[in-house]
Each structure stands twice: as structure tokens, then as C-alpha cells.
Amino acid sequence: MKETIIPIGPFHPLLEEPELFTLKVDGDTVIDVDVRIGWNHRGIEKLSQGLTWDQVPFLIERICGICSTSHPYACVLAMEEICDIEAPPRAQYIRPVVAELERIHSHLLWLGLAGHFIGYNTVFMWAWKYRELTLDSLEQLTGNRNHYAMFKAGGVRRDFSQKAMDFTMKAMDETEKATKMFLGAVLDDPVMHKRLKGVGVLTYEDAIQYSAVGPTSRPSGVDHDARRDDPFDAYGISHDKGVWKAIVLQDGDVFAKAACRILEILESIKIIRWCIENIPDGEIDAGVKEIPAGEGCGHYEAPRGEVFHYMRSDGSNFPIRHKVRAPTYNNLPTYKATCPGAHIADVALITASIDPCYCCTERVGVVDKLGTKHILTQDDLTKLSVKKTNEIRRKLGKTTYDPYAKMI
Amino acid sequence: MADRAMIDVLKEKLGSIINDISQPRKRRIYLSVDRENVQEAARVIFYDLGGRLCTASGIDTMPGVEIIYHFFIEHPDYEKIMVNLKTLAPKPDLITKSVGAVFKAAEWIEREITEMFGVTFEGHPDPRKLLLADDWPEGLYPLRSDYPQKDVEGFEPQDVDEPHPDATHLL
Known part of the structure; x- marks a missing residue:
């Protein structure tokens, strides 16, 4: 099995605090994670x-x-x-x-x-x-x-x-x-x-x-x-x-x-x-x-x-x-239990304080299959977003927060 | 709600290995065991009584480093109470048994106590450094009471004034 090691941290422009996450990945799936702290140890x-x-x-x-x-x-x-x-x-x-x-x-x-x-x-x-x-x-x-x-x-x-x-x-x-x-x-x-x-x-x-x-x-x-x-x-x-x-x-x-x-x-x-x-x-x-x-x-x-x-x-x-x-x-050590098996894009979300660049990048220039470049305006993006949301909504069927709403 | 006091439950389950047990105030129990028995006592408190490990504290005292594992009992059948399990890693060898081998919650804190006090936890699954730098000198333990306040011999912080050769164009 091929393993790749991806270090996240310790100093990264988007991390709030210095922590080093060493992700062991196979393709897009995380196999293991090791957390190292201590860069902010103030005694x-x-x-x-x-x-x-x-x-x-x-x-x-x-x-x-x-x-x-x-x-x-x-x-x-x-x-x-x-x-x-x-x-x-x-x-x-x-x-x-x-x-x-x-x-x-x-x-x-x-x-x-x-x-x-x-x-x-x-x-x-x-x-x-x-x-x-x-x-x-x-x-x-x-x-x-x-x-x-x-x-x-x-x-x-x-x-x-x-x-x-x-x-x-x-x-x-x-x-x-x-x-x-x-x-x-x-x-x-x-x-x-x-x-x-x-x-x-x-x-x-x-x-x-x-x-x-x-x-x-x-x-x-x-x-x-x-x-x-x-x-x-x-x-x-x-x-x-x-x-x-x-x-x-x-x-x-x-x-x-x-x-x-x-x-x-x-x-x-x-x-x-x-x-x-x-x-x-x-x-x-x-x-x-x-x-x-x-x-x-x-x-x-x-x-x-x-x-x-x-x-x-x-x-x-x-x-x-x-x-x-x-x-x-x-x-923090619970990452050892939650990250393995996850998609690498989800690690940022699971750790919730990590690098957003794996999560999302906003695209403004789009290159289509023929190689022509389009520039999208804000209106286009809004339309695309609404269209996508409606598609997902249709696929998922009815979504509701009822189980949680009952707890109020 | 529990009908039996936790102090009686502990005496029954751990009776033979307890050196000393007391409840100085409401919802606080302190008990001490020998270092050979700390794994067994921690296992009973964690798995049988549903104690959540809050953390562990090391304290440098005259006879050795005292280690206190703080548990909070959250089992629905027992009263909610804090149980402080004390053990001693005596000088000069400072060796005790690892509770991190019994359950994972104690792994990090034992790594920290090893760095800060120089205690060796026998059977620890992952005895690497946790907080201190990799080039921290051997045999220097910050939370010991004999820690020198300044001018530590053999510890030179890396010189940061010299710019990296790749960065000279920035100057």
C-alpha cells in the first residue's frame, strides 16, 4: 500500500495556533494522524x-x-x-x-x-x-x-x-x-x-x-x-x-x-x-x-x-x-479516532481549526473543455449557487431540523 | 442516584491496595496507592466506576514526584464525585507504572509529566516528547524545584540573527 505523508503546520497562514498535524494518506483517504503541540508553550x-x-x-x-x-x-x-x-x-x-x-x-x-x-x-x-x-x-x-x-x-x-x-x-x-x-x-x-x-x-x-x-x-x-x-x-x-x-x-x-x-x-x-x-x-x-x-x-x-x-x-x-x-x-487526541477513514478534505472540518484551503476555493475564472476562458460575474455565481442548492435539495428530499427543534 | 457512598464502594473494590483514603469535603475523595498498584486502581476507577480522567498533576516533593490522577465519576449508578488517585515515584530513580497503557486518555499527560519532572512511566505506549523542543537538553526538567532560574549550561538557543542564505536578497 502506498502511503503519503502530508504535514499541516506548524506555522501556516491560516492556522490560528501553531500545531503540527502529520497526515498519513492513501490516495484521498486518511489512514493515520499524529498531532504534535508545544510551539506555544509559555510555561x-x-x-x-x-x-x-x-x-x-x-x-x-x-x-x-x-x-x-x-x-x-x-x-x-x-x-x-x-x-x-x-x-x-x-x-x-x-x-x-x-x-x-x-x-x-x-x-x-x-x-x-x-x-x-x-x-x-x-x-x-x-x-x-x-x-x-x-x-x-x-x-x-x-x-x-x-x-x-x-x-x-x-x-x-x-x-x-x-x-x-x-x-x-x-x-x-x-x-x-x-x-x-x-x-x-x-x-x-x-x-x-x-x-x-x-x-x-x-x-x-x-x-x-x-x-x-x-x-x-x-x-x-x-x-x-x-x-x-x-x-x-x-x-x-x-x-x-x-x-x-x-x-x-x-x-x-x-x-x-x-x-x-x-x-x-x-x-x-x-x-x-x-x-x-x-x-x-x-x-x-x-x-x-x-x-x-x-x-x-x-x-x-x-x-x-x-x-x-x-x-x-x-x-x-x-x-x-x-x-x-x-x-x-x-x-485533540480524539483526532486519532475521528480522522482515519475520512476524506482528506474533511480533515479541515473535523479539526475545525485547520487550513481552509483544502475545503474550498472560490473560482472566478473557468476553463471549459475547449480551452476557452470565461469570466463569471457575481450575478452568474449567485445564479449557479442557487441552481446547485436547488439540485442538492431535490436529491436529498425533505430536510428538516425537527429532532433538534424539539429540544428548544 | 446512588444509595451507597463512593468512599465505601472504593474501599470494597480496592480495599487491599489502598494506603490511605479520605473525603475532606463534599464531592472530593483523595486516596493513595503504591506505584505497583496504580494501574489496577486506575483500571477499576476508569472502567468499573465510569471515572473520566480530568488530568494528572505531578508535584515535586521531598521523597519524590507525587502524581495525582484526577477522575470525575460519571457512571449513572454512582454518585457524581471527584476521585483523586495519588501515587509516588520515589527518588532517585523516579519510576512508576504507566496508566496510559490502561486507557488512552492518560497518554498525553504522562508524556508531559515525563518531560517536566523526569518521571519514567513503565509500559507507556508512546513515550515521545510532547511539549518541549526536540533540542531541549537531557536531564533538565522545568517543573522540578531544583530547576535553575537562569544561565542553563549546555543550552544555547539557536542563533536567529544570522539570515538564511536564501533570504539574503531581502536585506
Whole structure:
């Protein structure tokens, strides 16, 4: 059997981060994949062990620009576990609002990029347009569009103003409308069905074997969610009252992963509304002075899956060990299970953060069989696109998102 | 919902090999086993009790490198709880058994602990480097407490000031 090795990365103009994927292919089919990381290793764990407890959340926030609430959330939960305290009630309602807004903006960002990767730039434009509303809300509530600096051990740093909360409620109405539009327009699109269904299936057994987390494993039928299973702050109460639920789907393909994320946006909106409506008055900080000796684990369900922090204190000013585990660390190795057998063009989609140039190239000049060149105008392309969509729609028969629509 | 406490289930299933077990707070269990028994304990927690491996942490302590495997039990028949399985790779050899040989989720993190602390995991299916550079010097482990803070002997970063011969026309 002939094998060809195709390296993707580590530095490629279209990769978001340096990662090296070595694909072993036979013809167009991927046989094996090897992932190599480490080009972006910044030694945050080592740095954190040289900072005081107060400084740690600021460093941890900078692990990721998108998950800049999830990491501090898990980190302060670990610190609070060592101290054996809880945040005051008002802070317990402020934290989920910030964290869920972050989930919405992260999922919309992913949805836009996924659309971009498969050459569906309308989705990209829409998703990023509605993401602005969420970022505006975050700016009103916390003062920053990103890196909110809200979290500290024992509470939050700033209070919400009533004006900002009203703004957020209005923004959530708009976002809900837009999300439902996505659910209809994106998931009902025959092109999306054809492109995403049955691609990169992660089976339940593989999800368990690799301990995959978050929207990578939940669409494969793994029923877990750190917010529900290990309740903290307002998440436990709101889940018990039936405000929200963890989205668990069964197919495990890229389509189910997209659907899972869109449905999670709707759940996040419910949590935000409930928290803002029921927010109690009072203190926002428990006033932690010292962190005693001990060890603590904190985990939080970030947009990409569970974030895990382990901290150990010897009673001094600094943590003596701070272990950080981001969700992608557990999710990346699942490529070994999902990529083999896939078409090489699907690898970009399966990895979802990889090279769009295998996916789609827009053609403007067309050379026909006789060798004559035509130039197509935008109108021609639109006509061709509509014609093609209708053809696919006819071939597929009736497409519907009913199974997912029932879950709203 | 479970009718038996996880700490009792663990004592029953792993009774003979547990050195120490405690539940300091709600939904957190810490237990420690000898390095010879870590594979068996991990197998029971992962396969029989439905524990998802969150990650593993290495900590440089006086007697050796302490390794903690953090599991979260997600089996529908048991209560949802975090089980932290501790073992020790004693100095000076720092050898322990590989849990990556039992299930795949532990492969990457054990590769990382090998690089960062110099622990050898016996029976690891893929003991390559994961995070550090290929030219990282032998015997230098960044997360050990004796790691030198500056001027590492024998480690010269590659000289990047000299342009590549093919790129001289750009200057």
C-alpha cells in the first residue's frame, strides 16, 4: 500500500495556533494522524508558582483570550476549596452571567469560523454580527470586551449596574431571535446537511476512552456537564429549578457538534435571564485574607469543555503547585479516532481549526473543455449557487431540523 | 442516584491496595496507592466506576514526584464525585507504572509529566516528547524545584540573527 505523508503546520497562514498535524494518506483517504503541540508553550504553570495568590487570576485569565472567564472561574473555585469558603450570594449570581455571556460569544465565534472553513461565509458574517451584541453587553457589565478581570478568590471585583443589566436583557432578546434564526437557516440548509452529516463521527466508546469533554463529547451521547454534576454558585439552584439543561445529542458527527453549540447558546440565554431576574442584593466579596495550607480542585464547564485546575498551598504567599488543564488537551487526541477513514478534505472540518484551503476555493475564472476562458460575474455565481442548492435539495428530499427543534 | 457512598464502594473494590483514603469535603475523595498498584486502581476507577480522567498533576516533593490522577465519576449508578488517585515515584530513580497503557486518555499527560519532572512511566505506549523542543537538553526538567532560574549550561538557543542564505536578497 502506498502511503503519503502530508504535514499541516506548524506555522501556516491560516492556522490560528501553531500545531503540527502529520497526515498519513492513501490516495484521498486518511489512514493515520499524529498531532504534535508545544510551539506555544509559555510555561504558565511555572509562572503561576512565582506569583502571589492575588496575582494568579490575572495571569490565568491570559491563558486564552476567548476563555478568559472559564480559567479564572476554575482557578478561584480551587482557591475557595482550599479556604473552605463560598462567595457571597450576589457574587454567586454575577459570576454565571459573565461566564455564560462568554459561552455565547465563543460559540458564535466558532460557528462563524466553521462556516468560513466550509466556504459558507454568510454564516461567518451573521454569527460575528450577532456576537457584537454579546461583547457590548460584556463591556457594559464589566467594562471590558475581553479579559474582564472580574474574578477573585471569595467573590468578584466589580458589581453590575442596573442600567447594564437592562441592556443585557435587551441584547439577550436579540441574540435569542438570531440564534433561532440560525437554528432554522443553518441547520435546515441542504448544503450543510450534505457537508456535515456523517463527517468525523466520534463514537461514544472513543469519547469515553479519550475522556473527551464538552461539545466534543456531549454530541456523542456522553451525559456530563461540570456545572450540573458538581454544582457551584447559582448553577445548582437554577438547574434544580429546571431553568436549563445539558444538551446531549447522539450522532457524534460535525453536524451534531454544530447543533449542540447552537442549542447551548439558547440554554446560556436562559441562565443569564434567570440570574439577572433573581439577583439578590448584598456584598460581592467575602474578603479572603490568606490562603491556608491544603489542596483544592476546581473545574468549570468552559465553552470548549471542562477546564480543570489543581492548586496546592503550603500556607505561604505563593501556590507551590498549580496544574492547569484546558479542554482542548483532552479533545485533540480524539483526532486519532475521528480522522482515519475520512476524506482528506474533511480533515479541515473535523479539526475545525485547520487550513481552509483544502475545503474550498472560490473560482472566478473557468476553463471549459475547449480551452476557452470565461469570466463569471457575481450575478452568474449567485445564479449557479442557487441552481446547485436547488439540485442538492431535490436529491436529498425533505430536510428538516425537527429532532433538534424539539429540544428548544 | 446512588444509595451507597463512593468512599465505601472504593474501599470494597480496592480495599487491599489502598494506603490511605479520605473525603475532606463534599464531592472530593483523595486516596493513595503504591506505584505497583496504580494501574489496577486506575483500571477499576476508569472502567468499573465510569471515572473520566480530568488530568494528572505531578508535584515535586521531598521523597519524590507525587502524581495525582484526577477522575470525575460519571457512571449513572454512582454518585457524581471527584476521585483523586495519588501515587509516588520515589527518588532517585523516579519510576512508576504507566496508566496510559490502561486507557488512552492518560497518554498525553504522562508524556508531559515525563518531560517536566523526569518521571519514567513503565509500559507507556508512546513515550515521545510532547511539549518541549526536540533540542531541549537531557536531564533538565522545568517543573522540578531544583530547576535553575537562569544561565542553563549546555543550552544555547539557536542563533536567529544570522539570515538564511536564501533570504539574503531581502536585506
